[in-house]
Amino acid sequence: MMIRASELAAIRAGTIDLAFRRWARPRVVVGTQLRTSVGLVEVTSVEEVDVATLTEDDAARAGAASLTALLDGLAARPDDPAWRIGVAYAGPDPRELLRASVPDAGEVAAIHARLDRLDAASPIGPWTRATLDLIDLNPGVRAPELAAQVGRETPDFKKDVRKLKELGLTESLAIGYLLSPRGEAVVDAGLPAPRERAPREEGTPLPRTIGAPATRALREVGATTLEKVATYTADELAAMHGVGPIALTRLREALAGLGLRYAGE
Template sequence: MMIRPGELAAIRAGTVDLAFRRWARPRVVVGTRMRTGIGLIEVTSVDRVAVASLRADDARRAGEPSLAALKRALAARSDDPAWRIGLAYAGPDPREALREAVPDADEIAAVNARLDRLDAASASGPWTRETLDLIDLNPTVRAPDLAARVGRETADFKKDVRKLKELGLTESLAIGYLLSPRGEAVVDAGLPAPRERAAREEGTPLPRNIGAPATRALREAGVTTLEHVATRTASELAAMHGVGPMAITRLREAMAERDLGFAG
């Protein structure tokens, strides 16, 4: 179930708690928890509704400007039933805490056992350590470029990196990946000595949904965190090639979640 970034922010703030969709059959059930850019969103209800029965309060709770706007949004695929989905913010993604949890020797052994099982299940042979090492040595490099270095298709490479992310070993950035502190500990445990790495950037990473052109433009200007963004005016950022209105909107939303705003 796709939810727009602005709606996610409103769900987290508690100002939106409904969504409406045209589906042949429900694609979520009560209790479903979806991982999103703002954390976990839980489905609290799923009910079939008649569009004619909707009221202005439904539109308000769905973040729509008016009942007419909500009905226009539901006009497409009118042969499919309309569904009212209750939504609630259910807390941060548990993988965030896992990424920061540096494992002890027993945990590292358990992670390595899991990596061995992933390698054994792969039709193309062992890949987990190679991928961890590739990301560690090439942070913030685009996934297609990383995949090309090891002769893999980008889609398959990304799918495997998501498995490492589930274990709390990697972090996805707007462009490329980083090893998490947990991932670094696992990699270092297999080396003769801990690897030398650049110091981690202090602050909140740029949101992934601003797009690669905007991310590149901001990085080139030394703007690599939301705290850096907050030192610039919106017009200053909009003047950068690649930073369009949508990127500005999503930066504004991401900063608002942390009580930040553009300078000026």
């Protein structure tokens, strides 16, 4: 269930508590927790609804500009039933808290035991430590390039990195990956001395939804966080090669979620 960045911010703030979708059958159930850029969003209700009964209050609770706008959004696939989905913010993603927690010696040993089990179950043999090391030495490098360095197909490589992410060891960036503080501690525990790394960027990462061309363009000018993006005007950003209308809209939505705007607005 895809939810726009501006709607996610409003769900977290409590000003949106409904969503409407056209589905042949429900794709979520009550209690489903969606991992999103703002944390966990929980599904609190799911019911089929006759669009003719929708009201302006429904539209407002779903974050639509008007009832007409809500109905326009539901006009596609009219043969599918419409569903009213209750949504609520359910707190931060536990993986974020896990990534930030630095393990003690006992936890490091338990993590290494878990990595050993992943290695033992893999058809390609041991891969976990090599992948952690690869990401650590190549932060922000695209997955296809990392996969090529170790002679792997990109989909399989990304699937394995997700297993490391579930353990709180890696973070996904708009382009590429980064070891989390937890992942750095695990890697350093196996080295003679802690590895020297560039200081961790302060601020809110760029949303992954803006696409690689826009991310590269922003990186080139040092706008690597939303707080830095907010120092540019919309026109200045639009003049950058790779920053198109869709990226501008998604950046605007992400900025709004932080209470920020483009410069001059």
